[in-house]
Amino acid sequence: MAKFTDLYIDTVADTPQRIAIDLTEQDQTAHWHIHLANNAQAVVLYDQTAGSNVALDEHLQVSLGENATLCLLIQHALQPCSTINQTMSVTMGADSHLTSGIITQGGKHVDYSATATFDATGAHADFFGVSKITDKNSVNFNIHANHSTPNSSSNQTFRSIVYDTAISNHNSRVTVGRAAKGTLTHQLSQHILLSKRASGNAKPELDILTDDVQCNHGATIGQLSDEARFYLQARGLSKTEAEALLLNAFLQDSLDQMAPEPIRQWLKPI
């Protein structure tokens, strides 16, 4: 069953909008259009909870008018055997600002793809992704920032904690067109692997067709720091407490940056 929903915002919204959806139908397709008019501002939390064996195919289309500001957070809390295939396409208006966050835990397979098109100057987007993946499950973050006009910027920051035989893929792409001088981009992919058979794959791609740009990327894949764990244990925290604190710290920086204070209270513990 397919559902179509339009969200049109043309004001400076005082309070965050929370869209809470409990996915119960076994197979469904959803289409969302979120449009911010010029100078509009909004915070939207899209809170998805899914039962077992749910398969969701979802498409979000987001457009930001001139000088519009949107914070869009998608939060998954999925039961085993659920799968989500989520695509988002974003059109950035001149001087617009997007903070996009995806937080995912549970579920058999999550595939999240976002493409942002920067065809107006002065636009900036921050993409954050946080995942905790267990058992044999897998999560793909696929982000493409396509800069085609001068002086726009984007950041991509993805952090995943991978357990058991789970798999995490961070596919992070930046395209800078011939006219896009003055583009600034940053890509960061970080994995913590908590078992010998867990997999974390970082694949940053840069396709730059002009000069006078600053584009950098970094990736880390590792385990919890023995040194940090020893420090915490030497203060009387058990090994379990120390590890929980360090894992939380690994994700906390991204969560703090993506979620403004009014919405942080709605985030589920990860």
Added chain:
Amino acid sequence: MLFSVDRLCASIDETPILNGLSLSVNAGEVHAIMGPNGSGKSTLAKVIAGDETYAVSSGSIHLNGEALDEMDPDERAMAGLFLAFQYPVEIPGVNNADFLRQAYNNRQKHMGKPELDPLDFDGVLQTVLKQLRMDTAFADRDLNAGFSGGEKKRNEILQLLLLNPSLAILDETDSGLDIDALRIVSEGVNSFKSDTNGVVLITHYQRLLDHIKPDFVHILYKGRIIESGDAALAVSLEKHGYDDIVQAYESAHANG
């Protein structure tokens, strides 16, 4: 006897670092451990605290009559051991006050005392912050993240005063401190000292011992204590260095 190390041998990657080291500390005593670079001072501190990076092949460690040898680092901390790190670890994302309260409450719980809620703990924390002349905003920062060398060392002493252990080992706590900070940190350690606890100071310099008076000074070389004395030994070292003592030791060993 408050604390004892008996014929301790430890290595890292098959390289022996501690070679039969023994040390005894009674309640109320301050012991200083000095020695050339690479003699095993920091290794000793970490091995006592239970750092699994090092392999302990023989020997034993006791605190308050309890064997620490088979304990994890947190169990040693609960037993009353505290190590002030030479290089405190930066942990972004962990709030200093939250971490301190968790550590404090774990110790309280272990001792059968009531745990404190955030508000009550803040009262305790602010008192110690004031004592160490630390900014109250310190508590809200991430654990050691972006701290200057001096701030990290003060944070270690803050933890020492909050956790109130039986034995404190301070690993080069004076390094990276300016003159004023050294005095404040030393005052903190002196306020911790009592007839029921002990302090082991690992240091390179006499200047720390001007502020915290040691009852005994030991010289560590090649993983064992080769000379012990009173505070005058540290003064002598400051003037003459280790050469004479080390040469005497080497000669004695060369002659069997």
